Amino acid sequence: MKIKKAVITAAARGSRLYPVADTVQKAMLPIIDTDGINKPIIQIIAEEAFASGIEEVCIVCAPNDDKRYIESFKILQASIGDSYKNSCWAEKQLAAISNFLNRVSFAVQKEPLGYGHSVYQAKEFINGEPFLLLLGDYLYVSDIKGRKCAQQLIELALKENCSVSAVNPTMEYLINKYGTLTGRLLLNSEGIYQIEKIIEKPSISEAELELHTPGLRVGYYLCFFGMHLFMPSVFSILEDDIKKNTGKQILLTPALQKLAQADKYLALEMKGTRYDTSKEFGLLNAQIALGLAGNIKDELLNSLIQLLAESARRN
Numbered sequence: 001m002k003i004k005k006a007v008i009t010a011a012a013r014g015s016r017l018y019p020v021a022d023t024v025q026k027a028m029l030p031i032i033d034t035d036g037i038n039k040p041i042i043q044i045i046a047e048e049a050f051a052s053g054i055e056e057v058c059i060v061c062a063p064n065d066d067k068r069y070i071e072s073f074k075i076l077q078a079s080i081g082d083s084y085k086n087s088c089w090a091e092k093q094l095a096a097i098s099n100f101l102n103r104v105s106f107a108v109q110k111e112p113l114g115y116g117h118s119v120y121q122a123k124e125f126i127n128g129e130p131f132l133l134l135l136g137d138y139l140y141v142s143d144i145k146g147r148k149c150a151q152q153l154i155e156l157a158l159k160e161n162c163s164v165s166a167v168n169p170t171m172e173y174l175i176n177k178y179g180t181l182t183g184r185l186l187l188n189s190e191g192i193y194q195i196e197k198i199i200e201k202p203s204i205s206e207a208e209l210e211l212h213t214p215g216l217r218v219g220y221y222l223c224f225f226g227m228h229l230f231m232p233s234v235f236s237i238l239e240d241d242i243k244k245n246t247g248k249q250i251l252l253t254p255a256l257q258k259l260a261q262a263d264k265y266l267a268l269e270m271k272g273t274r275y276d277t278s279k280e281f282g283l284l285n286a287q288i289a290l291g292l293a294g295n296i297k298d299e300l301l302n303s304l305i306q307l308l309a310e311s312a313r314r315n
Contacts, residue, residue, distance in 0.1 A: 001161060003130050003154050003229065004056060006049040007122040010042060010136030011062045011109040012278075025065060026278060027136045028072050031287050034294030037093050040076075041277055042069070043100055044290075045134050050103070052150035054132055057104045058125040060118050066106035073097055114249035120238040128232045130157065138226040139286045141293045142272040149227060149272040156192065157229040162264040165195070165256070166225035168274065169216055176201050178223035179253045182211040183267055191269030193222065195260040200253035225270045234259055 010027045027042035039047075046057050059069065077097050084090035107121040119133065132150055140149040149166065157164045170178060179200050183193035197210060207221050216222070237255045259265050275286035291300035 001130065001158060003132060003157065004054065005126055005129055006046075006054040006057045006132035006134060006150075007060060007119065007126070008042065008045055008049075008057060008134045008136050009060045009115065009118045010065075011060050011112065011118050012136075025068060025072070028069070029277070029283065031139070031277075031283065031290060032294075032296060034290050035092070036294060036296045037089050037096075039093070039096075040072075041139065042136060043073075043096065044139055045136065046100055046104065047096070048140060048148055048150050049132055049134065050099070052132070052148045052154055054150075055103065056125075058107055058122045059104060059136070060107045060109055060121045062112075063108055063110055066108060069106070070101070073101055113247070114251050116238050116241065116250040116252040116255050119252055120235060120242060120250070123235045123239075126232055126235070130163075130229065130231050133228040133230060135226045137276055137278040137282075139275045139277060139290065140225075140227065140272055141275070141289050144271050149225075149270055152271060153227055153229045153268060156266065156268050160264070160266060162266060163231045163234065163259060164229045164266045164268050166227040166270040167193075167222040167267045168225050168270055169220040170223035172204050172207065172219045172221060175207055175221050175223055176203060179256070180207060180211055180221050180223050181267060182213045182222065185213075185215055186266075191271075193267040193269075195256075195265045195267050198253055198257045198260065200251055222267060222269070225272075226274050226276075227270070230259075231263070233263060237262075 028040045030038050031041055031044065032038050033044050042059065049057055061069065077094060080090050080094055105125060107125055109118050109121050132154065142149045142152070144152070153164055153166050167181065179198055180202050181195055181198040183195040186192045186194060193213070199206060199211060202211060211221055213222055234255060237258050238250065241250050241255055273289065275289055276282045277286050288300065291297060
């Protein structure tokens with residue numbers, strides 16, 4: 001088995017990033033990547049996949065956004081070529097944008113009918129193959145040097161020949177923001193679980209009753225990391241849900257509960273951190289994390305120290 005394809009869901013409008021997301025696609029907002037180059041968020045996410053062995057990426061987007069993405073990248077390409085000729089970083093970014101445009105395609109979600117419905121739009125692109133699923137809101141920083149978060153997930157899926165979702169132990173007061181699960185720790189493994197039950201954004205009382213996972217610290221639960229590796233069978237489950245619930249919101253989590261009941265489906269405790277760029281201070285936190293993990297670390301630390309010193313002096 002080879003995993004060649006990835007899907008990035010980016011159809012949501014990003015109301016939490018008002019007013020900028022009203023005029024600019026939130027996934028086009030810029031962040032300085034670990035290589036020190038300022039890039040659109042969607043490019044950084046795609047490069048996470050490419051660096052992990054993925055060959056093709058499909059972006060699921062809202063109507064007309066496919067044209068806007070291509071136009072935005074071509075404008076960026078022209079601007080960099082005209083304004084920063086013979087610059088080393090510009091040459092690298094121009095090559096990266098060309099690589100992105102050559103390897104990306106789009107699927108349009110015509111109506112905002114939920115995350116599961118969004119994922120289903122990539123069925124034709126996937127064409128019966130296993131695939132990596134990434135969120136258009138999230139950036140990821142691995143704790144393992146030279147081994148991306150997506151690569152950790154792909155390696156386990158290849159080894160076990162099954163669907164795998166990345167998870168993070170999460171404090172109980174945060175679990176109402178995430179899909180949360182419980183499972184059985186696999187024998188002779190570290191941080192790998194056979195998934196048994198999944199609940200979307202549970203209450204603390206609900207989690208205490210149904211989602212306790214032996215071995216985790218008290219008050220912690222396994223929550224989705226925002227990265228999955230699925231066998232193509234997930235589309236059959238989603239298709240069935242869509243047919244039974246025409247015009248209604250189709251969530252991904254109920255489909256994954258059915259997947260856990262029908263097939264081998266694992267959770268991998270990810271050695272890394274996710275950063276939700278769409279939440280309050282999300283862009284700031286993501287930028288600091290990428291900066292500290294990359295080659296602008298010293299420059300970033302100096303800026304933060306100066307900022308803290310100025311703040312202390314004013315107070």
